[in-house]
Amino acid sequence: MNTRMSLYVLPAITTLTLLFSANCLAGKPLKVYTVNYPLAYFSERIGGEFVDVVFPAPADVDPAFWTPDEETIGGYQKADLIIINGAGYAKWTQKVSLPLMRQVNTSKSFKDEYISIETNVTHRHGPEGDHSHAGTAFTTWLDLSLASRQAEAIYKALSSKLTDQKSIVQKNFEALKTDLLHLDEQLQDLGDKKPALPLLGSHPIYQYLARGYGLNISMVMWEPDEDPGEQQWRNLQTFVEDHATSWMLWEDSPRPESVNRLEEMGIKSLVYSPCFNRPDEGDFLTVMQQNVDNLSIVFSGAD
Amino acid sequence: MDSLYLAWRYLSFYKVRSFILIGCITVIAALPLALEILVNESERQLSLRAESTPLLIGAKGSALDLVMNSLYFSDATPEPITMAAVDQILESDLASPIPLLIRYRTRTFPIVGTTLDYLDFRQLEIKNGNPFSLLGQCLVGAEIARQLDLGPGDHLTSSPEAMFDIAGVYPLKMRISGVLAETNSADDRAVFVDIRTAWIISGLGHGHTDLAKSTDESVILKREAGQVTANAKLMQYNEITEDNIDRFHLHGDPATFPITAVLALPHDEKSGTILQGRYLDQDSNYQIVTPAKVVDSLLANIFRIRNVLDAVILMVGTATLMALVLVFSLSLRLRSKEMETIFKIGSSRATISRLLGAEITIIGCLSGLLCLIIMLLLNHYDVELVRRLFI
Structure with a gap:
């Protein structure tokens, strides 16, 4: 194999392996892990039957301040896509190792519009312990126009993986976008x-x-x-x-x-x-x- | 047969001389062959890894250092770039980036700070345990695990950069989360950690008790509104555990943190070309290299050096062979009385020639046999030898 060919063929094979996991090739739904419910909902709506969305946080905790155990982190690591909110949401994602290529930061397109918060007050609720809201405001989806942009980021990620179902995924996204808007x-x-x-x-x-x-x-x-x-x-x-x-x-x-x-x-x-x-x-x-x-x-x- | 027997007895009697002769011939024959095997194996190993790595981005400077450090984890560390280079590639949507920070060591082994994508890219399998999941965990290569008898749950401690830097960064005790399966590559002799763990090793992040809640006033330098400054007495954690992980933090914007290179995996040929074009600007602080091309140029130099070596070996070999001829002719003179005795007891001159021929044949055969054994051993251990000695 000459150098020029190998330069693109080998990474292409690797990328294909990364993009089309065994699950996908076998016709099984894509495993999608999310860090909060709104993103799980968007993924379910857009991916439909072609995705298996997992949002593993227990029902009684605030996912923003929850930390998954090692077994759950292992689930995230093996997922085909990891949908994160960005804007500093779910700080645990900064303390664990997640594959960069499979992460989708849904708020990246409007990161210049993040809102900064300055406070040194900490408080406690639920089992998560003390926490502070200092840094960046993260409930981005409460502005539903931003939520629709987050949904669009998910749509782009899913459509790049579900190439055969692209039209269905697009239709699902358009319907969700209409609802949100x-x-x-x-x-x-x-x-x-x-x-x-x-x-x-x-x-x-x-x-x-x-x-x-x-x-x-x-x-x-x-x-x-x-x-x-x-x-x-x-x-x-x-x-x-x-x-x-x-x-x-x-x-x-x-x-x-x-x-x-x-x-x-x-x-x-x-x-x-x-x-x-x-x-x-x-x-x-x-x-x-x-x-x-x-x-x-x-x-x-x-x- | 009689000639062979007599020749054998003669060579056995003069053991030292026979060994020297056999040794000389073996070295002359084995040296170019060994060089050929090792160079071919070096070429194979260098090319294989380089060809499977499409593009590499690093600081402007030596392309060879960048490739050798990023692909083979060599000691020569290229100038650092920042994590912003990774963000740039992500935003370009032309390639998938994998950051690398290869600067620190544990014992003599390199610590490779990267993301889990590296394992996917190199198709590294975990033989025992799990990938690193929390900060402070590491994955060890197969050879390190075997050599140090390590497994999941054991620990490795990062080595300080400067031995006498007592004000330097605390070494980090890393928990081994898993052991990689053997790949016969540089990955077998490396320790893999998350890029943020590598930043903690570099001192950009650390963990300590909550100063706001600290009751020990002797560690507080000053308290201001909303800010507490500690003095050097503040004890930092040297191991990241589930209990103290929340106390670990990085100081600054991760986009400004150092990495030594970015592995860029273009989505297709066109994206690769566009990406390369973006780094052609003379004012850019980055260089983008195709590892296969850099390694090809390295191999071309190796071939030039090999040609010189071959010429040297040829000259030394010729000189040695001439010396051997001299040794034989001198030994014939020394053995003139012995030859005369053989002649007097009735042997023909042809028998004497056969006797000498048998001696040369035995020496040649034994040298050939020794050479064959050396070649077989070299062929068996060439992968390992090249990895240890050259790469």
Whole structure:
């Protein structure tokens, strides 16, 4: 084999081996691992029957701060595609070895649009231990136009692997994009209604939602299932005196005690779920639609 | 037969002289043949690995150092480039990049900082254990495992770059996650780690107790709003475990961290050509090389050197053969009385010639046999010898 030929033939063989794993060649679905539920949902919608999507985080943890065990990491390492969110989401991916070539950073196309957060406050919830939200805001998918770009990154990765099913994959992606952009449109309309309306977020996860739809959301660091403590209540009281707000967005259903005390302060509660884990009922779209419906109550009442 | 017997008895009696003669002839015959075998095997090994590596990107400088370090893990380390080079290739969508940081050693073996893609690219199989999954884990080549009797769960410690640099980076104790199957290549004599583990070895990352929660004030240099500065007393972890992995962190932007080369696997011929064109700019800090071409030019030099060596061997061989002729003719003079005695007891001059011929034949046959044994041994161990001595 001459040098020129071998220069391309040998790597081509290697690349083919990498691209078309034994599973794919045998007609088995592509094994796709994701780091959160929205990406798992996008992959399932786009890949359909041609992909086997695995999102291994337990239902009761926040996947952003979860760390998989070695066996689960082994699953990620063997996957045909590893769909990551980027923007510093799932810091465990920086502490384990994952094949670079099989990783798809879904937010890479808009990395210049990441939002930086400066805080040195740490807190704890669930079994994951102390954590901080300092660095880069990562709930990118709450801006559904960004979510559609993340879905597009998944579509490109899947279509390069599922060459025989390219048209089906494209059709699936177009349908998902339409659904996402339809919700995006609804949120744009809401944001346009009253852009200055002050809102309160119970957790620092609504940065992309606020920026994407021109919402005025100030964020605290409360957990829906925990009493924030007297100091936090006093801080909120002081904050509200300067920034009149009548609605707080919660990532999950808050404790009735918190709801009642907030109402005494003139603040109503609504759930705007980031849907980072698989919902008990419905799917990503139904949860997002519910979020939009919940938010529209705020804006319809605000007129 | 009588001539052969007498010749054998004669050679046996003068053992030292016979051994020297046999040794000289064996060396003269074996040397060019051995050189041929070793050069051919070097060529095969160098070419095989180079041809399977499409493109290599590194800092401007010696292309040979870049190729030898990246493909055969040689000691000569090329100037570093940054991880941004990998990002550039990823963004170009022309090739798949595999970063390499080959600078550090454990004992005498090279530590290859890379990603798991390297295993796929070289089609390396894991004989025992698993690939490295957490920071601080490593995969060892088959020969290292055999030589040091290591297996999964054992540890290897990185060697400090400078022996007397007491203010240098702490060596990292790496847990072996698996052992690679034998490949008869440089990979057998290397330790593979994740690129970030290699950065931790280089001192760009480390792990220590949480300073914000530290109760030991003697390790704190100063406390400012939102920032705690530790002094040199702060103990750093020298091993990454599941318990302390969260305390390990890299300082700075990974895009600025060093690597020694990037293996670029073009998606197709056109992508490869476009990629090469992008590094032709004189102002670029990078060079892109085709390892096969660099190795071809190296082999051309080796062939030139071999031709010189062949000429030297030919001259030395001629001189030695002339010396041997001299030794024989002088020995005939010394043996003139012996020849005369043989003649007087009734042997013809032809018998005396046969006797001398038998001596030369026996010496020639024994040298040939010895030469054959050496060649067979060399042929058997040539892969190993070339890897140890030349590559």
